[in-house]
Amino acid sequence: MHANLPVSRSERAAGRLHACSGTSEKYRMKKKRIIFPEKLKLWIDARSRYKLNHAQIEMARELGMDPNKFEGIAAYILEHGNKPLAAFIEDSYRERFGKNEPEDRRSIEQKLKAEDAHQQQKRTLKAQTKANAKWDALPQSVRDTILATVWCSQCMKTTTLAEPEYQLINDGLIVNGKCTACGGTVGRYLEGE
Numbered sequence: 452m453h454a455n456l457p458v459s460r461s462e463r464a465a466g467r468l469h470a471c472s473g474t475s476e477k478y479r480m481k482k483k484r485i486i487f488p489e490k491l492k493l494w495i496d497a498r499s500r501y502k503l504n505h506a507q508i509e510m511a512r513e514l515g516m517d518p519n520k521f522e523g524i525a526a527y528i529l530e531h532g533n534k535p536l537a538a539f540i541e542d543s544y545r546e547r548f549g550k551n552e553p554e555d556r557r558s559i560e561q562k563l564k565a566e567d568a569h570q571q572q573k574r575t576l577k578a579q580t581k582a583n584a585k586w587d588a589l590p591q592s593v594r595d596t597i598l599a600t601v602w603c604s605q606c607m608k609t610t611t612l613a614e615p616e617y618q619l620i621n622d623g624l625i626v627n628g629k630c631t632a633c634g635g636t637v638g639r640y641l642e643g644e
């Protein structure tokens with residue numbers, strides 16, 4: 452059973468694209484794991500070793516402290532001021548910034564995750580804009596033909612694709628949408644040359 456109908460020669464010439472069998476499923480992107488930069492690992496390590504909370508870690512970072520030197524600092528202040536590292540950080544922060552707590556009380560992990568999600572969102576938006584532009588660059592007649600000649604595996608016939616969404620895969624373009632007859636998911640893969 453063909454998942455896609457072949458594109459006519461004019462379509463191919465006009466768009467430099469040709470249809471290819473296969474579903475969009477295999478082009479699904481793998482979920483990315485967040486990688487912790489070395490510097491942040493040092494802070495996470497220091498947090499557990501000196502039993503500091505997220506706010507105290509943020510304070511230490513804002514104070515410009517070096518987690519590599521915590522051992523020396525901890526020993527020094529314990530000896531001279533008789534207080535633990537956590538209290539030293541809080542006191543220094545209050546002295547320097549005139550407040551008890553930082554604005555941002557999120558953990559390093561939360562911040563990194565949020566930043567990663569933000570970057571991912573930006574990438575997705577950029578890719579979406581590129582995909583839309585690629586589709587828009589095709590002549591209107593070619594676009595109309597592609598949308599009007601989609602194979603629906605549920606209807607078992609050629610139907611029209613509604614609510615199209617475009618996605619770039621390498622040089623190709625995936626058009627996904629709904630079958631106007633049954634509402635099922637239909638798609639076309641237009642391979643770049």
Ligand SMILES: [Zn+2]
Binds near residue numbers: 607610630633634
């Ligand atoms: Zn259908």
